[in-house]
Amino acid sequence: MSEHSTYTPGSGVEKWLDERLPIIRFSKEHLMDFPTPKNLNYWWTFGAILAFMLVVQIITGVVLAMHYTPNVALAFDSVEHIRRDVNGGRIIQATHAVGASMFFAAVYIHIFRGMYFGSYKAPREILWILGVLIFVLMMATAFMGYVLPWGQMSGWAATVITNIFAAIPVVGTPLLELLRGGFSVGNPTLNRFFSLHYLLPFVIAAVVVLHIWALHVPGNNNPTGVDVKSSRDTVPFHPYYTMKDLFGIVLFLIPFAWFVFFAPDILGHPDNYIPFNPQVTPAHIVPEWYFLPFYAILRAIDFNILFIDSKLGGVIFFGGSILILFFLPWLDTSKVRSGTFRPMFKWFYWLFVVNFVALTYLGAAPAEGIYVVLAKITTFYYFAHFLIILPLLSRLETPRPLPTSISESVLGKAHS
Amino acid sequence: MFNTKTIIAALAMVAASALAAPAAQAAGEAPHIEKQDWSFAGIFGTYDENQLQRGFQIFREVCSSCHGARLIAFRNLAEPGGPGFSEAQIKALAAEYEIADSTAEGGVRPGVPADRWPSPFATEQDARDANGGALPPDFSVLAKARGVTDAFPWWLTNYFTGYSEGGPDYIHALLTGYHDEAPEGFDLPEGKSYNDVFPGHAIGMAPPLMDEMIAYTPGEDGVEVPMTVDQYSKDVSAYMMWMAEPGLVARKETGFRVLLFLFLFAGLMWATKRRIWKGIEH
Numbered sequence: 001m002s003e004h005s006t007y008t009p010g011s012g013v014e015k016w017l018d019e020r021l022p023i024i025r026f027s028k029e030h031l032m033d034f035p036t037p038k039n040l041n042y043w044w045t046f047g048a049i050l051a052f053m054l055v056v057q058i059i060t061g062v063v064l065a066m067h068y069t070p071n072v073a074l075a076f077d078s079v080e081h082i083r084r085d086v087n088g089g090r091i092i093q094a095t096h097a098v099g100a101s102m103f104f105a106a107v108y109i110h111i112f113r114g115m116y117f118g119s120y121k122a123p124r125e126i127l128w129i130l131g132v133l134i135f136v137l138m139m140a141t142a143f144m145g146y147v148l149p150w151g152q153m154s155g156w157a158a159t160v161i162t163n164i165f166a167a168i169p170v171v172g173t174p175l176l177e178l179l180r181g182g183f184s185v186g187n188p189t190l191n192r193f194f195s196l197h198y199l200l201p202f203v204i205a206a207v208v209v210l211h212i213w214a215l216h217v218p219g220n221n222n223p224t225g226v227d228v229k230s231s232r233d234t235v236p237f238h239p240y241y242t243m244k245d246l247f248g249i250v251l252f253l254i255p256f257a258w259f260v261f262f263a264p265d266i267l268g269h270p271d272n273y274i275p276f277n278p279q280v281t282p283a284h285i286v287p288e289w290y291f292l293p294f295y296a297i298l299r300a301i302d303f304n305i306l307f308i309d310s311k312l313g314g315v316i317f318f319g320g321s322i323l324i325l326f327f328l329p330w331l332d333t334s335k336v337r338s339g340t341f342r343p344m345f346k347w348f349y350w351l352f353v354v355n356f357v358a359l360t361y362l363g364a365a366p367a368e369g370i371y372v373v374l375a376k377i378t379t380f381y382y383f384a385h386f387l388i389i390l391p392l393l394s395r396l397e398t399p400r401p402l403p404t405s406i407s408e409s410v411l412g413k414a415h416s
Numbered sequence: 417m418f419n420t421k422t423i424i425a426a427l428a429m430v431a432a433s434a435l436a437a438p439a440a441q442a443a444g445e446a447p448h449i450e451k452q453d454w455s456f457a458g459i460f461g462t463y464d465e466n467q468l469q470r471g472f473q474i475f476r477e478v479c480s481s482c483h484g485a486r487l488i489a490f491r492n493l494a495e496p497g498g499p500g501f502s503e504a505q506i507k508a509l510a511a512e513y514e515i516a517d518s519t520a521e522g523g524v525r526p527g528v529p530a531d532r533w534p535s536p537f538a539t540e541q542d543a544r545d546a547n548g549g550a551l552p553p554d555f556s557v558l559a560k561a562r563g564v565t566d567a568f569p570w571w572l573t574n575y576f577t578g579y580s581e582g583g584p585d586y587i588h589a590l591l592t593g594y595h596d597e598a599p600e601g602f603d604l605p606e607g608k609s610y611n612d613v614f615p616g617h618a619i620g621m622a623p624p625l626m627d628e629m630i631a632y633t634p635g636e637d638g639v640e641v642p643m644t645v646d647q648y649s650k651d652v653s654a655y656m657m658w659m660a661e662p663g664l665v666a667r668k669e670t671g672f673r674v675l676l677f678l679f680l681f682a683g684l685m686w687a688t689k690r691r692i693w694k695g696i697e698h
Contacts, residue, residue: 038698039698040698077486077487080487080557083663084487084492084662084663090667091667091670094667235696235698239692240692240693243685243688243689243692243693244689244693246685247682247686247688247689250678250685251682254675254678254679257671257674257675257678258578258675260671261668261670261674261675262580262671263574263575263579263580264580265580266574266575266578270560270561270562270563270583273557273558273560273561274561407697410698411697
C-alpha cells in the first residue's frame with residue numbers, strides 16, 4: 001500500500017512525527033495520492049455520499065439524544081418538544097428522520113451499482129461482504145431508531161419485528177424476551193433500543209473503516225471492470241475525486257433538503273403521530289419503505305413447507321434474502337466483471353431491479369388477493385436470480401470483447 | 417458526462433424509491449376526499465393569520481370542551497408564524513383559565529402565558545365517561561396523524577409537490593361529511609353518527625358544527641367571512657395544522673434559502689470540477 005507514497009516530511013516537526021506516528025504520510029497516501037481509475041462515473045460518488053450520510057446521522061443523532069427521553073410515558077412528547085421548543089429542533093429532527101431514508105436510498109444505489117459492475121468479484125469479495133455487513137447493521141439501527149418516537153407505527157413495528165425471532169426453534173422465546181426485556185414491548189424495550197441505537201452507528205463506522213481498507217488493497221473497480229494496467233489509467237484521488245465526490249454530495253443534498261424543509265413527514269406514516277397504544281392495532285402495519293422488499297418476502301411464505309411451519313418459513317426466507325448477498329461473489333462465476341460487456345446478464349440485471357421494485361410495492365400492499373400471488377412470484381424470482389440465473393449465465397453467456405485497458409476504452413469513447 | 421441512459425436510470429431510481437408507503441392503504445375502501453386550497457401549501461405557503469384566529473375561536477368555543485391540546489402553551493399563540501395575537505391578549509386569555517397547580521394556594525391559580533392549554537378532562541377515563549365510551553383525541557399533532565391516500569400512480573406526484581396537507585384535507589372532509597341519517601341497510605349503533613370519511617362510518621362525535629353557530633367579527637375592511645359549516649371546517653383545520661406544525665412558516669422560509677444556496681453552490685462545484693478535470697480523458 002505504501003508504494004504510492006510521494007510524501008517527504010517538509011519540516012523537522014513533520015519528520016519527528018513521521019518516525020513516531022506516520023499519520024500525515026498515511027493521509028497523504030490514502031486520501032490524496034491514492035491512484036483511482038479515471039473513468040469512474042457518477043454512480044461511484046455514492047460511496048462518498050454514504051460516508052457523508054453516516055456523519056450527518058451521527059451528528060444529528062447525538063444532538064437529538066441530548067433532548068430525547070427514552071421512557072414510554074415521555075418519549076412521544078419529548079420528540080415533539082424537540083420539534084417545538086429546541087432551537088433548530090424541527091430541522092435537526094427532520095434531517096435525522098429524512099436522513100435515514102436518504103441513507104437507504106444511497107445504499108441501495110451503491111449496492112445495485114456494485115451488482116451491475118461486478119464489484120463483488122475477486123479480488124473484492126471481502127470488500128463486498130463487509131458492505132453487506134454494513135447494510136445489515138444499518139437495517140438494525142434504522143429499525144431501532146424508528147421505535148424511539150414511540151408512535152403507533154414505532155410500537156407495532158417493534159412488536160412485529162421482535163415477534164419474528166420467536167419463530168426460531170428452541171431459542172426463539174428466550175430470544176424474544178431478551179430483545180423485548182419482558183413478555184411484551186414496553187419500557188425495557190424502548191430503553192435497550194435507545195442504547196443500541198446509539199451504539200450501532202459507531203460499530204458501522206468501524207466496519208466502514210474496514211470496508212475502505214479492503215477497498216484500498218485492490219483499489220477501485222471501474223465501469224469497464226478491467227484491472228488498472230498502468231499509471232496512465234489512474235488519477236490521484238485528490239483533487240480529482242475529492243472534487244467529484246463533493247459535487248455529488250451537493251447534488252444529493254438538493255432532494256434531501258427538499259424533503260427536510262418542504263415535506264419532512266411525507267416519507268413517514270401519519271399513524272406515527274399517534275402515541276403508541278398496545279391495545280389498539282393500526283389497520284395496516286407498514287414498515288418504512290426501505291424494509292418493504294424484505295417485508296414482502298417475510299409475508300410471502302404463508303404456507304407450511306414439510307415440517308417447517310409458515311412462520312418459521314417466512315423467517316428463513318427473510319433471513320435468507322439478506323444472507324444470500326454474502327455468497328454473491330461465488331454464485332456469479334463469470335470472469336467478466338462489468339455488466340456492460342455481458343449481453344445476457346444486462347437484461348437479467350434490469351429484470352432483477354424491476355422485481356426488487358415490485359417487492360417494494362408488494363411489501364406495502366395489503367396481504368390479500370392478487371398481491372399474495374404476486375408476492376410469491378417475486379420472492380421466487382428474487383432467489384432464482386441468485387441461485388439459478390447467475391450460475392447459469394456464467395456458463396451460457398459469451399461476453400463481448402473487453403478493452404485492453406481503461407485508457408483504451410476512454411480514448412475509444414472520446415473519438416467515437 | 418451525464419448520458420441519457422444515466423439520467424433515465426436516475427429517474428427510475430427516484431420513482432422506485434418513491435414506490436412505497438401510500439400503496440399500503442391503496443386497497444382498502446378509501447372514500448374520496450376533496451383536496452382543499454390551503455394558504456400554507458407549497459414552497460411559499462404561509463398561514464393566514466385571520467384564518468388561524470377564526471380557527472382558534474372555533475377551537476376555543478366548540479372543540480376544546482371535549483378535545484385537549486396538551487402540547488400547546490398560551491405563549492405559542494403570540495409567536496411569529498402563528499395566529500398573531502399580542503402579548504397582552506395572550507396574558508388576558510391565559511388569566512381566564514384556572515390551572516391546576518399543587519404548589520398554589522388552594523391547588524389552582526389563574527393561567528400565565530407559559531402554561532399549557534388545560535385539558536377538558538382530568539383523566540382518560542373521565543373523558544370516556546363523558547363521551548359515551550369514545551375518547552376525544554388530543555389536537556396537538558392530530559392534523560399530522562391523519563392523511564389522504566391517493567390512488568396509484570397519482571401519489572407519486574406528491575413527492576414532487578411536497579403535498580403535506582392530507583391531515584387538514586381529511587379533517588375538513590370529516591367535519592363536512594356528516595349525514596342526518598345513515599344510508600339504507602347501514603346498522604348505525606346507538607349514540608353514533610354517520611360520517612362519509614370516518615373509518616367504519618360510525619363516529620362517536622355528533623356533528624359539532626352548524627351554519628351560523630359561531631359569530632365571526634367582520635374585518636376592518638368590512639369583508640365578511642361566510643358563517644357556514646364548510647368555512648368553519650376550513651378554519652379549524654388550518655388552526656389544527658398550525659398546532660401540529662407551528663414552525664411551518666420559518667421552516668419553509670429557511671428551506672427556500674437553503675435550496676437556492678444549494679443550486680448556486682452545485683453550479684459552482686460543477687464548474688470547479690470541470691476545470692480540474694479539464695485535459696483528463698475519462
